[in-house]
Amino acid sequence: MNFADLGLSDKLLQAVETAGYTEPTPIQAEAIPAVLMMKDLIGIAQTGTGKTASFVLPMIDVLASGRRRARMPRSLILEPTRELAAQVAENFEKYGSNHDLKMALLIGGVQMGDQVKALDEGVDVLIATPGRLMDLFERGKIMLNGCELLVIDEADRMLDMGFIPDIEFICDKLPEARQTMLFSATMPPPIKKLADKFLTNPKQIEVSRAASTNKNITAFKVLTKPRQKADTLRWLLRNDHVETAIVFSNRKTTVRDLNKSLQRDGFKSGEIHGDIDQATRQQELARFKSGEINILVASDVAARGLDIKGVSHVFNYDAPWHPDDYVHRVGRTGRAGATGRAFTLVTDADAEAIENIEKLTEGAIPTFGKDDIRVELADGPKGSGKGEKPKADRKPHDSKAGDDTDRAEKPRRARRNNARSADRPAEDSSTQQPARDDQPKRDDQPKRKPRTERNETPKPRKGGGTVPPADKGEAGDWNGPVPDFLGFKAT
Known part of the structure; x- marks a missing residue:
């Protein structure tokens, strides 16, 4: 099957061919005809399977005829993040090059003036994040009663980010006679409830098991310790034939610190997180796509x-x-039929998280072992990264010299005492005095009374009260000074 079999217009087919695509992916083959027939749609597919083109392509043909009006967009695409919204906008520019369609991008992190100006001129396609759209709607800069087509993309991510109430508010402001499409990689119960509320007799397309990972991706978990994670990551980056890589972290501060650490070690790396403004984000992504990093x-x-x-x-x-999030992170590799490798650094504290991931994906993540290493494990120059084992796998005192091993295993005090004894002159055995038999033995010496017997008389205590004598032979007795507050009794 090719794109010409899906019912797309000649202008659109020409743009698709110019972009270098000939055969549709499974979700594109099923979704495009349904959208062209104006049906509501639920698309469930793992990330990297072409979900974006499955609604962008038919939308261009559907919107090809019609008239745009100021502040009343004809269609609306909701995205959870600025990066996704910008990427969908790029798809519309690429595939709609032969059509007279105007598009506007409403995202945070940029000035609102240019966005309002674009809305005033009228748009056919409005791509927005919920936060900025709600802001402009409350200011009276946009009306949604002329929207004929709605796309909710990455719906499960919308749920994670807390956008579901905003989406419900937006859907209530849209006309009831509209076409609605919902796309997601997973389908948790809240998303299913949302679909039942706002979609009418939708066609459901599921091209893979929900929350599954791509078969072209080889995934591993690498057992390590918290203090060894950075060293383990650097070893993998140097030794697993890495061409381009994305390193994910849960915290923004870790992203910043890790990027600086990698740059100090000579890696060409950049960073992207929520505290970076939109212009810098786009710049970092452009550097990564161009190969600068x-x-x-x-x-x-x-x-x-x-x-x-x-x-x-x-x-x-x-x-x-x-x-x-594991499914989505791993899905950044192995896209469009290519193969990829994914590594998850696992510490003891991550046991529950890994268990939940394996339950969701219905499969155990294999542990990275010697058979999976792509380089020889021969000893290389220190710090070169070639043939160097990750610190998590190194054995302590792994030295070929037996003396070094013995030295490492000896306590420091023992080595110091041996050194002192070696510096002293050996004593002549003839000058040593023999033990005298007439010396009194230790057993003959008078025995000292135990402390408890010597201190039977209670002593006066400062602040009132007395110090009771300690119980004889009782473990844990304290014979030091007694704090003053212990002399007071509760009345």
Whole structure:
């Protein structure tokens, strides 16, 4: 099957061919005809399967005829993050090059004036994040009663980010006679409830098991300790034939610190997280796509839907808090039929998170072992990274010299005492005095009375009261000074 069999217009087919695509993916083959027939749709597919094009392509043909009006967009696409919204906008520019359609992008982090100006001129396609859309709606800068088509993309991510109440509010402001499409990689119960409320007799398309990972991705978990995670990551980056990689962390501060650490070690890396303004985010993504940097350290803002070709590796520096995020993170590699490798660094504290991930994906994540290493494990120059074992796998005192091993195993005090004895001159055995038999033995010496017997008389205590004599032979007795407050009794 090719795109011409799906009922798309000649202008659109020409744009698809110019973009270099010939055969549709499974979700595109099922979704495009349904959208062209104006049916409501629920699309469930793992990330990286072409969900974006499955609604962008038919929307261009549906909106090709019609008239736009000021502040009343004809269609609305809701995205959870700025990066996803910008990526959908790029798809519309690429595939709609032969159509006279105007598009507007409403996202945070940029000035609102240009966005309002675009709305005043009228738009056919409005791509927005819920927060900025709600802001403009409350200011009276946009009306939604002319929207004929609604797309809710990455619905499960909307749920995680707390956007479901905003989406319900937006849907209530839209006309009832509209076409609605909902796309998601997973289908938790709240999303199913949302679909039942706002979709009318939808066609459900599921091209893979919910919350499954791509078969083209080889995933591992690497057992390590918290203090060894950075060293383990650097070893993998140097020795697993990494071309381009995305390193995910749960915290923004970890992203910043890890990026600086990698740069100090000579890696070409950049960072992206929620505290970076939109212009810098786009700049970092452009550097990564162009090859100026080959490692992108990111928080989960880059986990959903970013279509970056040629990502050979994904590293979960931190195990994700939500098991759904694991599917999306790993899905940044192995896209469009390519193969990829994914590593999750696992400490003892991550046991529950890994268990939840394996329950969701219905499969155990194999542990990274010697058979999975891509390089020889011969000893290389220290710090070169070639043939160097990760510190998590190194054995302590792994030295070929037996003397060094013995030295490491000896206590420091024993080595110091041996050194002192070696410096002293050996004593002549003839000068040593023999033990005298007439010396009194220790048993003949008078015995001292135990402390409890010597202190039977209670002593006066400062502040009132007396110190009771200690019980003879009782473990844990304290014979030191007694604090003053212990002399007071509760009355």
